[in-house]
Amino acid sequence: MAILEHTLGILLHPDKEWKAIRNDRHSFAQVFFSHVPLLALIFPVATYYGVTQVGWSIGDGGVVKLTTESALSLCVMSYFALMGGVYILGEFINWMSITYGVQDDAEKRHYEGTALAVYISTPVLLVGVVGLYPELWVNALATLIAGCYSIYLIYQGIPILMNIPKERAFMYASSVVTIALVMMVMVRVGTVIIWGLGVGPVYVD
Numbered sequence: 001m002a003i004l005e006h007t008l009g010i011l012l013h014p015d016k017e018w019k020a021i022r023n024d025r026h027s028f029a030q031v032f033f034s035h036v037p038l039l040a041l042i043f044p045v046a047t048y049y050g051v052t053q054v055g056w057s058i059g060d061g062g063v064v065k066l067t068t069e070s071a072l073s074l075c076v077m078s079y080f081a082l083m084g085g086v087y088i089l090g091e092f093i094n095w096m097s098i099t100y101g102v103q104d105d106a107e108k109r110h111y112e113g114t115a116l117a118v119y120i121s122t123p124v125l126l127v128g129v130v131g132l133y134p135e136l137w138v139n140a141l142a143t144l145i146a147g148c149y150s151i152y153l154i155y156q157g158i159p160i161l162m163n164i165p166k167e168r169a170f171m172y173a174s175s176v177v178t179i180a181l182v183m184m185v186m187v188r189v190g191t192v193i194i195w196g197l198g199v200g201p202v203y204v205d
Helices: 002-012 014-024 028-033 042-054 068-099 106-120 122-132 136-161 166-199
Strands: none
Touching: 002 014, 002 122, 014 106, 014 136, 028 068, 028 106, 042 068, 042 122, 068 106, 068 166, 106 122, 106 136, 122 136, 136 166
């Protein structure tokens, strides 16, 4: 799949890769479905193994693990949440592109906004592999590093992908970062609500 060829490049030489992505001209379906469903599997699969087979400890306590049924249901929900999050972020980017005067071609804009959401999410999706070792501090540190790099990709990618002046691109990128942070808060609130409805983790005795 051609889209996956950009995965390594966006991490190693993003400036060059953003220009290549801009010239691809794939459809929404190509840029989203050939990339996100596969990478979004990394976190739930790794985490399922980590929380059921490896476990984690709290203080001086013993190793804590989840039951396979509980872990499976939570990981399935997290998979669809990741998929939905990338899609919704892409739609917000597409919608905001009108405000920042990207271009009048709606179909072209839809590809670029979706591509931006897909590739800025790549570091966060890839770092899901740390779920194999579900210690809180390890996962928090890895997620923080990946999140910072994603923010860097936003500020670097928008002026290239959207082909707008850097001054306007900075405002655009700042809006995208704000939306992404709001979405993270909403996911955490939603998680608390779902757990309150009885779909929370079940621990092995």
